[in-house]
Amino acid sequence: MIHFTKMHGLGNDFVVIDAIRQTPRLEPETIRRLADRHFGIGFDQLLLVEKPVSPNADFKYRIFNADGSEVSQCGNGARCFARFVRDQGLTDKDEVCVDTDAGQLLLKFDSDGQITVNMGIPRHHPAEVPLLADQEASSYQASANGETYAFGAVSMGNPHAVLQVDNVEAAPVAAVGRLLESHPFFPARANIGFMQIMDREHIKLRVYERGAAETLACGSGACAAAVIAIEHGLVDRHVQVQLPGGALKISWAGRGEPVLMTGPAISVFEGTIEP
C-alpha cells in the first residue's frame, strides 16, 4: 500500500508520493491508470519525492505526466513539492534546494504562505529547447493541416512554444495545441501556450500541456510566456500571468538570469493506493 497526497497549484493537480520512506513501483501504464479521472485518482502530473543526488540538495523530485511520460520540469509541481515536504515533516527549512532531471531548483516559503521558485535560466538555443531549427530566432513557424503557426520557443527545463493571440478565451487551444504538441518540429514534443498581452504588467495565458492536454494552470508555461513577452518588449520584467485557475507572479531580469515564479500550493486530501 502506498500513501499519497492530492495537491494542486491553481488547479493544476498532482498526486505527490514520499518515495523516501516508501518504495513505490509505478510503471507508465500504472501512472496512466491512476491519472484517469474516472477509473483512477485523476491528476495532471504525479510527483515522486526522493533522496537528493547532489551533496548540497535536500531532495530530488521526479515528474510524470498523466500519459506516463517522465519529464524534467513542473513549476506548479515544484511549489506543491515544497508544501508537501514541509507538511510531511521531511524538512523544516524555509528554503529548500531540490535536484531535478533539469538541474537544481531553489524554493522559498514566503511570509504570506505563497512559495517562490527559482526556475533556473531559460534556454533559447534550438538544440536546448529542443526544436528543429538551424538557428535561434525570436519567432519560428510550423505548418500543420494547411495552416502555418508562428510562435516563440524556450526551454524552462522543458520545451515550450508560445503563440500570441488577440483573445485567449477564443483561442483554438484543444485543436491547435494538440497539433503542435506532437509536431515533428519538436522532437521531444512541447507544451503549447496561447498568450494574450493585456498591458505591460499582465498576460492572460492558456496552455495545452505535453502529456496532459489543457490544464487550468502551467507554471513553467507562465515562465516561458513571460520570457518570450519580455524578449519581444511587450511587457516589463515583473509580470502577472493570469491562467484559468488563477494568477502567478513572474520576474525575469533578462538573458543569463533565472526566472522567479511565485504562487500558491494547496493540499486537498490524503489517500492510499495499491498500485
Ligand SMILES: N[C@H](CCC[C@H](N)C(=O)O)C(=O)O
Ligand atoms: N507537461 C509538462 C510538465 C508539467 C508542467 C506544468 N504542469 C507546470 O506547472 O510547469 C511537460 O511535459 O513538460
